[in-house]
Each structure stands twice: as C-alpha cells, then as structure tokens.
Amino acid sequence: MTGTLESKSCTPCRGGVPPLTREEAAAYLANTPDWRLSEDVKLIDRRFTFANFQDAFAFVRQVSELAESEGHHPDIAFGWGYAQISLQTKKIKGLHENDFIMAAKIDRLFSPEKNG
Numbered sequence: 001m002t003g004t005l006e007s008k009s010c011t012p013c014r015g016g017v018p019p020l021t022r023e024e025a026a027a028y029l030a031n032t033p034d035w036r037l038s039e040d041v042k043l044i045d046r047r048f049t050f051a052n053f054q055d056a057f058a059f060v061r062q063v064s065e066l067a068e069s070e071g072h073h074p075d076i077a078f079g080w081g082y083a084q085i086s087l088q089t090k091k092i093k094g095l096h097e098n099d100f101i102m103a104a105k106i107d108r109l110f111s112p113e114k115n116g
C-alpha cells in the first residue's frame with residue numbers, strides 16, 4: 001500500500017467529503033507506521049530528528065516544495081535537531097487519503113542515514 005500511496009497524487013480537497021473513520025485511518029496508518037494517529041482521529045503526526053538546525057530546515061524546505069506540488073499542506077514546527085510534522089485535511093476538519101499520501105511522500109524525503 002505504501003508503494004501505491006507514495007505513487008499517488010493528492011486529489012483537490014473538495015468540501016463535503018466525510019473524514020476517514022477510525023477504522024479507515026487505522027488501515028492507512030498500517031502503511032505509514034512511523035506516524036501517530038491523534039486520539040480524536042483528526043490528524044496524524046511524526047517527529048523527525050536531525051544532526052542540527054540547518055539539516056532540519058533543509059528538510060522543512062523540501063517538504064514545503066512537496067506540499068506546493070501536491071496542493072496539500074502540513075503543519076510544521078521545527079528547531080535545532082527536529083521537525084514535527086502533522087497532517088490534516090483542513091477543509092473537512094479530519095483525515096483524507098491525501099494526508100496519508102503526503103505522509104508516505106514525506107517519509108521518502110527523510111533518509112535516516114543522512115539525518116539524526
């Protein structure tokens with residue numbers, strides 16, 4: 001599934017689509033195991049670690065370019081040695097397949113051997 005998730009592109013976020021249920025989100029999460037599902041099933045998040053601030057910032061820059069190309073944007077907090085990324089489809093105030101596509105693509109940008 002991750003292979004297919006990562007090879008997919010985000011669909012335009014239309015309103016009126018119901019957010020994923022806990023069961024649906026859990027099924028997707030099995031394919032992005034490094035991400036956590038919030039208790040309220042509203043978002044997924046992951047903490048990435050790096051050797052320093054510059055490496056964290058460079059990763060954030062890559063993620064921002066990916067978000068622009070996919071038209072689907074995460075919330076990001078970062079600092080020396082870390083980047084905390086969360087994903088939610090704002091338009092439906094919950095999770096959509098797009099969020100898991102982005103998670104799979106973001107995971108590909110992060111290569112542990114290069115980072116902390």
Ligand SMILES: C[C@H](O)[C@H](O)[C@H]1CNC2=NC(N)=NC(=O)C2=N1
Pocket residue numbers: 012013071072073074087088089090091092
């Ligand atoms: C018009 C534009 O495509 C939409 O506003 C997109 C932009 N990026 C988005 N990103 C996220 N995470 N959720 C959205 O609902 C969303 N909507």
